[in-house]
Amino acid sequence: MANIGIVGLGLIGASLAGDLRQLGHQVYGVSRQQTTCDLAVERNLVDRASTDISTLAPCQIIIICTPIDKIVPTIALLAPHLSPETIVTDAGSVKESIVAPATKIWPNFVGGHPMAGKAESGIVAAELGMFRDKPYVVTPIAETNPIAVDKIKSLVESLDCRLFEASPIDHDRAVAWISHLPVMISSSLIHGCLENCPPDLLSLAKGLASSGFKDTSRVGGGNPELGIMMAEYNRTALLDALRAYQQDLAQTIESIDTNHWPKLLAKLARSQAARPEFLE
Amino acid sequence: MANIGIVGLGLIGASLAGDLRQLGHQVYGVSRQQTTCDLAVERNLVDRASTDISTLAPCQIIIICTPIDKIVPTIALLAPHLSPETIVTDAGSVKESIVAPATKIWPNFVGGHPMAGKAESGIVAAELGMFRDKPYVVTPIAETNPIAVDKIKSLVESLDCRLFEASPIDHDRAVAWISHLPVMISSSLIHGCLENCPPDLLSLAKGLASSGFKDTSRVGGGNPELGIMMAEYNRTALLDALRAYQQDLAQTIESIDTNHWPKLLAKLARSQAARPEFLE
Numbered sequence: 001m002a003n004i005g006i007v008g009l010g011l012i013g014a015s016l017a018g019d020l021r022q023l024g025h026q027v028y029g030v031s032r033q034q035t036t037c038d039l040a041v042e043r044n045l046v047d048r049a050s051t052d053i054s055t056l057a058p059c060q061i062i063i064i065c066t067p068i069d070k071i072v073p074t075i076a077l078l079a080p081h082l083s084p085e086t087i088v089t090d091a092g093s094v095k096e097s098i099v100a101p102a103t104k105i106w107p108n109f110v111g112g113h114p115m116a117g118k119a120e121s122g123i124v125a126a127e128l129g130m131f132r133d134k135p136y137v138v139t140p141i142a143e144t145n146p147i148a149v150d151k152i153k154s155l156v157e158s159l160d161c162r163l164f165e166a167s168p169i170d171h172d173r174a175v176a177w178i179s180h181l182p183v184m185i186s187s188s189l190i191h192g193c194l195e196n197c198p199p200d201l202l203s204l205a206k207g208l209a210s211s212g213f214k215d216t217s218r219v220g221g222g223n224p225e226l227g228i229m230m231a232e233y234n235r236t237a238l239l240d241a242l243r244a245y246q247q248d249l250a251q252t253i254e255s256i257d258t259n260h261w262p263k264l265l266a267k268l269a270r271s272q273a274a275r276p277e278f279l280e
Numbered sequence: 281m282a283n284i285g286i287v288g289l290g291l292i293g294a295s296l297a298g299d300l301r302q303l304g305h306q307v308y309g310v311s312r313q314q315t316t317c318d319l320a321v322e323r324n325l326v327d328r329a330s331t332d333i334s335t336l337a338p339c340q341i342i343i344i345c346t347p348i349d350k351i352v353p354t355i356a357l358l359a360p361h362l363s364p365e366t367i368v369t370d371a372g373s374v375k376e377s378i379v380a381p382a383t384k385i386w387p388n389f390v391g392g393h394p395m396a397g398k399a400e401s402g403i404v405a406a407e408l409g410m411f412r413d414k415p416y417v418v419t420p421i422a423e424t425n426p427i428a429v430d431k432i433k434s435l436v437e438s439l440d441c442r443l444f445e446a447s448p449i450d451h452d453r454a455v456a457w458i459s460h461l462p463v464m465i466s467s468s469l470i471h472g473c474l475e476n477c478p479p480d481l482l483s484l485a486k487g488l489a490s491s492g493f494k495d496t497s498r499v500g501g502g503n504p505e506l507g508i509m510m511a512e513y514n515r516t517a518l519l520d521a522l523r524a525y526q527q528d529l530a531q532t533i534e535s536i537d538t539n540h541w542p543k544l545l546a547k548l549a550r551s552q553a554a555r556p557e558f559l560e
Contacts, residue, residue, distance in 0.1 A: 115488060135488045166484055174485040177473045182496035183548075184532050185465055190551040190558070192528035193457045196521070204446055205454040208395060208415045209558040215495040216462035221555030224548035231536050231544060241476075242533050246526065248472035252464050253522050256511045264511060268463075268504035271470040275501030278470070278489040 001025050005056035006063050007074055009040050009049070012091050012114065013065030014126035018045040019159055022128060028056055031123075039123050054081040061155065063112075064090040068233050072101050079106055087148045093175065094233040095139045095168035103143050110152045111139035111168060113175075114161065119222075136161035139168045169237070176237035178278070180230040181245060184238070186220025187227070189213075281305050285336035286343050287354055289320050289329065292371050292394065293345030294406035298325040299439055302408065308336055311403075319403050334361040341435065343392070344370040348513050352381050359386055367428045373455065374513040375419045375448035383423050390432045391419035391448055393455075394441065401503075416441035419448045449517070456517035458558070460510040461525060464518070466500025467507070469493075 009031040021027040029049035037049035099111035116134040255264040289311040301307040309329035317329035369392045379391035396414040535544040
């Protein structure tokens, strides 16, 4: 058992804290808000919590669960307080823009991405077992200390996550396709309809929309700040995916425009056949 | 109460038949398959059923629930057997390509589109009350007999549907945006990922895909033959929607490419704010 520090007690941080505490670790929480610290202790998600990051000095492992743009600055703030053996990891949903600079600041850094979540956010939404059977990607680079990687992998496995190892760039490309691209194409479904339908048609469209529209528009109707963060911090991979997607959609348009039904049928059949492979 | 004929005892036809029978109408079913006729009677969805379309001669109202491409030919086959007062309607999911030719064959024709469904198909999936609180669009044109329109509207209201009236072209444009476009953009999400990810990245993407990908890809993983039918019979409206959609997505790409975050934020915020209006 170890002393484990969690910086950022939102949905992800507080849920991880609770699971790690249940496994028997001593969990040290840090939040900018004293009320969040109090709630974390009250709900038994952490053993102790503080707004002061230096309280994490006794920890062997620290998981940074702040918003993406605060991860590297937090590591810089934390570094002077830690012993050199301390392993620092993060829970950011992009990796390329984090892992190299974080490793420069802290050689015992290992990039990570626990992939679970829900519509609600904040400590009040925290849930034990939320990461069980969910993907958890560990993203070492050439400079990463292999002992630190093994320790983080063991921790991930103890949470019963599905462990993946990938380079930061492969991680970012994969999540661009399966997580960030869907947000953008889904948002354009709603926005394109609003922009292009005259008022009468729009109110008819709204009246007729049912489960197909509901599902396809769900992630495009999510938190706009999260969407911006994805786009900003995973810009290159997302742009590549968006452009490749537009080419693919242009082929659909061409098939319909030229009445090339066998070609469109083959594409729809391939989509139908492949979809279950993404859901296993 | 009336004698009501249903041609085509698939999911839609058999479900409508069952509901109309419960309301006290005499329901006459017609299917090409004797086994389907037998099942319809056995399950009490119809009062009688036959493979012979001329058995619908005593009906005052007939609803054509065949696949889209069979609707107009079925009306042509049916016409010689009917008395001129008989009102014929259909349940096709496109209207522009059906209503004018159907009205030419049968002046007492009224276009209709009951909008409910589920993943399963065929009479075995039929369900009582499936159309309750669901949209049902009636699509008269200048030539349509207003008395026939009123009769069909009353029938729709007796099923507790949400009644909409629209021109065939407005219907087709609205469903292009909220039903047919989502199929194409969703299919390209799956297909684009398959085509553009090298094998290692693709298997990582498949492993990491979760609820966001699942929802956004759902309708693109549906029945390919249905997708083709939508594209073929709602070609113009779908092409217009697809092209407008591509323009909208091109703006997203441009915002990301030029780091124009306030513009992208405004778009995502507008999508988030507007989505509930489609789900009421």
